[in-house]
Amino acid sequence: MKILAIDTSCDETAAAITEERKVLSNVIYSQILLHQKWGGVVPSIAKRAHEERIDFVINKAIKQFKINAIAVTQGPGLAVALEVGIKKAKELTKKLKVKLITVNHIEGHLYSPFVQNKKGNPKIDFQFPYLGLVVSGGHTELVIFKDHLNYEVIGSTLDDAAGEALDKAGKLLGLGYPAGPVIEKLSLQVKNQDLYKFPRPMINSKDFNFSFSGLKTAFYYFLKKIPENKITKNLNYLASSFQNAVFDTLMKKTEKAIKYTGIKKVIVVGGVSANMDLRKRFRSLLKKINGEVLFPSYKYLSGDNAAMIGVVAYYKAKKNLYVENFDLIDRIPRMKL
Numbered sequence: 001m002k003i004l005a006i007d008t009s010c011d012e013t014a015a016a017i018t019e020e021r022k023v024l025s026n027v028i029y030s031q032i033l034l035h036q037k038w039g040g041v042v043p044s045i046a047k048r049a050h051e052e053r054i055d056f057v058i059n060k061a062i063k064q065f066k067i068n069a070i071a072v073t074q075g076p077g078l079a080v081a082l083e084v085g086i087k088k089a090k091e092l093t094k095k096l097k098v099k100l101i102t103v104n105h106i107e108g109h110l111y112s113p114f115v116q117n118k119k120g121n122p123k124i125d126f127q128f129p130y131l132g133l134v135v136s137g138g139h140t141e142l143v144i145f146k147d148h149l150n151y152e153v154i155g156s157t158l159d160d161a162a163g164e165a166l167d168k169a170g171k172l173l174g175l176g177y178p179a180g181p182v183i184e185k186l187s188l189q190v191k192n193q194d195l196y197k198f199p200r201p202m203i204n205s206k207d208f209n210f211s212f213s214g215l216k217t218a219f220y221y222f223l224k225k226i227p228e229n230k231i232t233k234n235l236n237y238l239a240s241s242f243q244n245a246v247f248d249t250l251m252k253k254t255e256k257a258i259k260y261t262g263i264k265k266v267i268v269v270g271g272v273s274a275n276m277d278l279r280k281r282f283r284s285l286l287k288k289i290n291g292e293v294l295f296p297s298y299k300y301l302s303g304d305n306a307a308m309i310g311v312v313a314y315y316k317a318k319k320n321l322y323v324e325n326f327d328l329i330d331r332i333p334r335m336k337l
């Protein structure tokens with residue numbers, strides 16, 4: 001069964017053709033260049049770019065494939081962006097006389113380590129339960145991934161997401177958008193040292209929730225106190241110390257969740273999971289406790305893409321979870337797992 005999957009949840013117009021867990025084709029048209037000069041995603045610009053590009057992206061993904069079903073991200077995400085994908089998915093479902101499956105975007109990220117290339121790699125199989133950490137520009141969540149399509153969220157951010165915190169700090173440092181990858185490079189220049197020891201909000205709280213806005217505020221006032229030329233000179237130390245504060249928090253909370261749940265199989269997904277320092281930290285933590293950590297196997301799978309949406313849709317199709325009434329399907333910007 002071949003699925004055409006569509007994701008327009010934020011600033012990438014994405015389409016893929018998947019078959020079970022395999023990605024047969026994948027197209028991502030990033031809007032980063034359009035949003036860059038505004039320092040973040042501008043909804044009206046995102047909407048228009050999705051509208052202008054969606055046919056091109058879908059046609060490029062479809063090639064000669066014969067489609068049996070269509071999958072689309074219903075939420076969470078930017079309302080005006082989600083709408084574009086959903087409208088197109090409904091239109092194509094009617095035209096091609098196939099079935100429609102809606103998918104939660106976070107669910108897609110959770111499945112991303114299991115997404116395979118054409119040759120069926122990676123070969124890893126599901127061994128539930130997993131403890132999932134979703135870290136992206138929009139989300140920071142700790143989830144027990146119990147079985148297919150079965151999740152329990154045990155912690156989330158009370159304010160900014162981890163990627164969002166990195167992006168905001170980067171903006172204050174004049175690093176452009178998105179700042180995560182730039183902060184990673186700057187940090188490497190100083191071997192990821194933690195010179196300034198910025199605060200780690202809620203690191204010792206008893207729950208599994210996160211908070212990054214206090215760190216951002218502390219960082220803002222810290223920068224205000226020091227002269228411009230000192231900021232420029234110490235850009236790498238500042239970036240590295242900020243990254244340390246964010247990652248320490250992620251590690252500590254995940255470690256706490258491992259102890260609480262007893263689950264030693266961890267999956268780390270979402271845009272921030274592309275970061276090599278974060279991956280190293282998780283590998284060493286799980287090695288120490290004889291556990292296992294999985295990440296998305298290919299770089300494009302850590303960011304937003306439609307392949308992961310198609311793979312979730314396959315498991316929904318196996319359970320006959322198709323959309324029955326088209327008219328009831330609308331975007332859900334704050335969709336929960």
Ligand code: KG4
Pocket residue numbers: 010135136137138139162163164166167178179180181184270271272273274275276302303304
């Ligand atoms: O998953 P994603 O592409 O989009 C959302 O669903 O939000 O995540 C984007 C986020 C941005 O905040 C970006 O700065 C961050 O992921 N990011 C990184 C890296 N690459 C992307 N953060 C740290 N290190 C990276 N290498």
Ligand code: ZN
Pocket residue numbers: 105109136270271303304
């Ligand atoms: Zn995402």
